[in-house]
Amino acid sequence: MTYCLVLKLDEGLVCLSDTRTNAGLDDISRYRKMFTWTGDDRAVALMSAGNLSITQGVVDRLDQAVKAAERGEAYQDDLGVDEGETVLSVPTLFRLAQIIGLKMRALTNRHREPIEREGAAAGASIILAGQTRGAEPRAFLIYSAGNFIECSADTPYFQIGETKYGKPIIDRTIRPETALADGVKTALVSMDSTIRSNLSVGLPLDLAVLPTDALRFRTLRRIEEGDPVYSAIADGWSGALGAALSALPDVGEWMA
C-alpha cells in the first residue's frame, strides 16, 4: 500500500509520501514514490500509488527524456506518446498531465492482462503538482486510464493509496488560505494517523514544499524514523487531541 497527498494552498504546494511497498504482508520493501524536477522556469513533483512496475515505467521514461535532452539527443519512448517533450520543456503542467496519462494508459494496456492473470492488481494513480513561470500552481490526479482531474479550491487536496484514515483531519482543517507551515503539520498528522492504522504505510517519508511563485522547492526532505521534529508532532498529537476533546461542549445532560 501507499499514502501520498498534496495540499494546494494559496501560499504553495505541500507534497508528502511514504516509501513502503508490499506484495503481501511478508514481502515489504522501501521504494521512493516521490520524484521532483526543477528547471529555470518550473518546479514539478510527482507521487505514485498502485502497481509499482507501471508507475516506475512512467517515471523512468520521463527521466530518460529529460536526460536525453540534457545531452542534446533526440528521445522517443517505446510507447509512442510524447513528441520530444520533457518534464522540463512542456509548455504547461496540463500538457504534462496528458503525457503522463497517455504513458500510464499505454503501459497499463500492455501489462494488465498478464499481471491480473498472476492475481496482482495493475491499477495505479499519479499525483502531479508544480508550477511553471507565468502560470498558477496546479495539481492533477491522473488515473490508469490516462484521464485526470485538477485540484480546485472546493477540495484543495488530493490523496492516493490508503486515503481514509488520514482524510478527516484534512477535511476539517485545510482551506486554501491555510498557512504553508500549518499545511505541513496537517499533512504529517494525516500521514501519522495512516501509518498507525495500516502496516503497509510506513516511514521514511518524503516531503516537498513549493511556495507559490518561487519556482524552486523550499523543502525537499527525507524524514527518517526517529526524526525529532516528526516524532514531536506524531507524539504530541494524541495529547493535543485529548485537550481538543476536553474543550468540546459537555454531554453531561445526556448522562443525567
Add this chain to the structure above:
Amino acid sequence: MTYCLVLKLDEGLVCLSDTRTNAGLDDISRYRKMFTWTGDDRAVALMSAGNLSITQGVVDRLDQAVKAAERGEAYQDDLGVDEGETVLSVPTLFRLAQIIGLKMRALTNRHREPIEREGAAAGASIILAGQTRGAEPRAFLIYSAGNFIECSADTPYFQIGETKYGKPIIDRTIRPETALADGVKTALVSMDSTIRSNLSVGLPLDLAVLPTDALRFRTLRRIEEGDPVYSAIADGWSGALGAALSALPDVGEWMA
C-alpha cells in the same frame, strides 16, 4: 454502509450507531441498527452491520424468544440454534454471543448463495455489549461464520461497517481509564468524521451508555439532525482541531 462502535471503558460501555442503509446510491433508507434489552439482572445492546436481511433475521428471532418467554410459552426458532435460552435468560454474555453467532451462521448458510447470485453481499457482523449481574461488562464482535472475539484492554473498542475514517481519533484518545463522558464525545467525533466522508453513513444516531454495575442504561437516545448538543460537538471539532494543530511543535526549521 453503516458505522457502529462500542467503547469498553472502566466506567462503562458506550455504544453508538448510525441508521442509514443503502442498496446503491439511489436507494437509501433509514433502519435501526442498535437494539437493547434490559432485565432485572442485565442490560444488553446489539449493533449490526452488513446484509440487513441477515442481521434483522437474527434480531427478530432473539426478540421472538424474549416475547415468548414473557408469555410463558416455549419457543424454538426455525434455525435449531437456541435451546429455549433468551437474551434475558442466558447465564452469560459469552453464551449469548455463541447463540447469536450460530443464528447468523445458519442464516448465512441458508441465504448466501442466492444473495450472491443477485450480485449482493451476504456478509454481516454484530457487536454485542452489556453486563450481567456478578460478571464484568463485556463486548463481543461476532462474524457471519458464527465465530467471535472479545474486546480487551489492549484495544478497548470495536467498530463495524465503515471503520477507517473514525479510527484514528479513537486510537489516539481512548484508553480503558477514559471517563465515560469523554468516551461519548470521542464516539460522536468519530461518527461525525465518518458521516462527513461517507454518504452512506448518516443521521439520526442511536446512543446507549451503560455504566459499569448499573445494569440499566443511563442514556438511550436517538440523536436527530439538528440536535443542539451533537451539532455543537460536530461544529466545534474543526475549530478544536485547528487549535490542536497550532499547539504542535513548529516545523519552521524545515521551511528555512
